[in-house]
Amino acid sequence: MENHSLLVYLFLLLGFSLLHVHVAYAKGINDESEHWGYVEVRPKAHMFWWHYTSPFRVEDPSKPWPILLWLQGGPGGSGVGIGNFLEIGPLDGKLEPRNLTWLRKADLLFVDNPVGTGFSYVEDKTLLVKTDEEAADDLTTLLKKLFNKNVNLQKSPLYIFAESYGGKFAVTLGVSALKEIEAGKLKLQLGGIALGDSWISPEDFAFSWGPLLKDLSRIDSDTWKRSKSLARRIKSQLAKRKYKNATSSVNQLEEFLVKNSNNVDFYNFLLDSDNDPLEGNRESKGVEEMDKYSQYLCTKKHSPTSEYNLTSLMNGPIRKKLKIIPKNVTWQRQARLVYRAMTGDYMRPRIKEVDHLLAKGINVTIYNGQVDLICSTKGVEAWVNKLKLGGFKKILSLERTPLYCAGDNKTTKGFFRSYRNLYFYWIIGAGHFVPVDQPCVSLEMVGNITRSPNNC
Template sequence: MNLQARLLFLLAYCSATSWALIPHINPFKLQEVEYHGDDVGEPLILTPLLEQGRIKDARIAASVSLSGCAKDITSYAGYFTINKQYNSNLYFWFFPSTSDYKKDPVVLWLQGGPGGPSMYGLLMENGPFTVNKDLELELRNNSWTNSHSVIYIDSPVGTGFSFTENEKGYARNQSQVGSELYEALQQFFQLFPEIRKNDFFVTGESYAGKYVPALAYTIHKNNPDAQEKINLKGIAIGDGYIDPEHQVGYAEYLYQLGLVDKMSSNVIKYLEDKAATYISRGDYIKSKEVTDEAFNIIMEKTKVNIYNYLQQGNSVIGEDLMKEFLNKHIVRRAIHVGRTTFGSNKVYHYLSEDIPRSIAPWFVEVANNYRVLLYTGQLDIIVAYPLTLNFLKHVEFRDIQKYHKAQRKIWYVGRELAGYSKNAGNFTEVLVRNAGHMVPFDQPKWAENLITRFTRNKPF
């Protein structure tokens, strides 16, 4: 079959395939969740108190008081204004370490999306409690707060409870995302100055594969001249979408798994090559459209969950429970969000053109100066393990050549085979067994061990 005939065949195949159009490959539903219940007060904006030097008052105001199993868990929540012109505010919920608060590392957790709320990570992945089917809290045994102080920030503006009053307040690129998070962190460490000198790590998963390097790079560039420095030690990214051009290789992967036949694999490969061509031309909108088309075919032809291929459908487990819990009257009042609408599809809309763009140069700069952990769930499709390895073949940083030559090691947690790791200098890469896109959700015990080893600089 010559090239022209092949293209005609592929186009006819695509036209004949019936699938429900998927507007994006985001794991989260981005519809707004409004509140219409009883009075829950106003959103707690802490910035004015910080500007007046009223740190103690701000701490008291931000204190969270929950009932049930969470009544003895110390936490603080509220808003930092990061752009007064547009009244843009980032929402945070902070949990001090339950072990050694004054010495333990401080970890920032960022969800992906774009538009995925970090409240999901808190309630469904690695926070001190989770939400059950009765919309009540249950303590989590393997919380990252057992030995870290953890900050959850809904970022960028418009994500989760974070909000802006102007369309111009929504982020359009990673430079803006990094700068706004940096401003929020400066205010956070004003509020909690006693842990400013603790080791600090930026972590996250999925599309936060861009947010994490963006913030770390911003800290790195600002620290030399900053009056108050942030003690950045490293970054950890789970199933991270960092360099789209080199992380689109689903055709062969799905074929080798037996999830698609050769015909479907050829169609997906054709679309992947087309998307890569658009990226090389700088036509990011076209690239995104073609990539979405490829995912429509993948989901139609496999019927598996692209975030964990052992599951069906594509819903994120626990997302609806999280939203219902956070919309309860007593919860909204306790965590100081007032009537703020939860979530917005505008975050995704304004970052659409950013999705196919690479942040690899910033990742390289960070990897040359700090510790880096990349971990991937074995059962993920959306940012599958081979795609992360392909990304690593196309970047150059201080330890990468040593990494390529390093011996892979088996990682145990107790007697449990948790996965496989490779380390070279300040760089560590890990495959987590029996986990999908959200590693801490699928394997909370192993994920806690993973982050603790990394922040303490212990070998796997």
């Protein structure tokens, strides 16, 4: 199996100009290892997808091989670029094999969601989505096009994995897809939802930042008190459903804390954000944080003077490989137009959708990086404590199981708890991007969540 996977990787590297048959619209998959295309999810709204068939696939009738759908954050971050090449795909941003790719546990399906993100596009800017539900409708249409006429795909359970704002997309998609499955309009098995450092309850995160930074000695008592005042303003605005005002306020709160903590990094509170070369290149308030989110992985893993550039990769070799990207579509890490279109929904919580999925018996997994600040574990635990159905908040009081990795039983990599169909992983030493900071324990976690036949 290892030799076979190596040959696949070599083929991907050496055959970059030959490549696989592509499809302009979803036509299913065959025996090849990758497939991509566009689905017109609405008239003049085109969503790009890229599917990898795992070379590590194990056929086991008792444990069907899973498919993992990756939803990037932002909103407007490109899953086809960021999630694929910088986090979990078969090749990294230098087109070198990723040893701990999540293909070891599942097939991977990346999408540029919402439309207008990455290689996805709209022919009219008025067609950009404005809410999480609208994005979920488009994703549900995509899944119908890919799964409904493909028996092979229907045999594999689909697991929706999300990161950051992608968590809001994941739970709204879960609700939408489940409704269509129950109505017989969508033919797939929904295996579960996994929420990685997800922006499910912005209010709870806003209230977590001050106390957390105070405990870390990054801010003083006066700054903490002033941050509480800003957080209370956000709470009031959300109660009045003034979501755009709350978006502006949360940006102000973050800027205030960055300034008064001597530039703490919101994606890893052990770091200073002024070490990030992007920090001095902000252009306008409101979207700069989303730009920083989408470029963070590049700047942390590669020096600003290196030849590495994800944008050049996607608009150069990858675009040439895919062959079907329209000439007027330019790939961007973060689609500003998408973010701006969704500012009215950015601060809207999605706890009720989690409640709904749990009540329906869908497996929901939460995994969170220990040193993440923007989607802090403290904030996650706060919104979990607000779950209303089935006593699921009980998960926070149960005994935790320590996690280790790669035969090392002395170094704690995380903790785990479960209650009924709710699962929680605390990942030690990871920031906002868990697969990058802790790839080994992340991969083992994926195997556990998807019940992968290759989980040994």
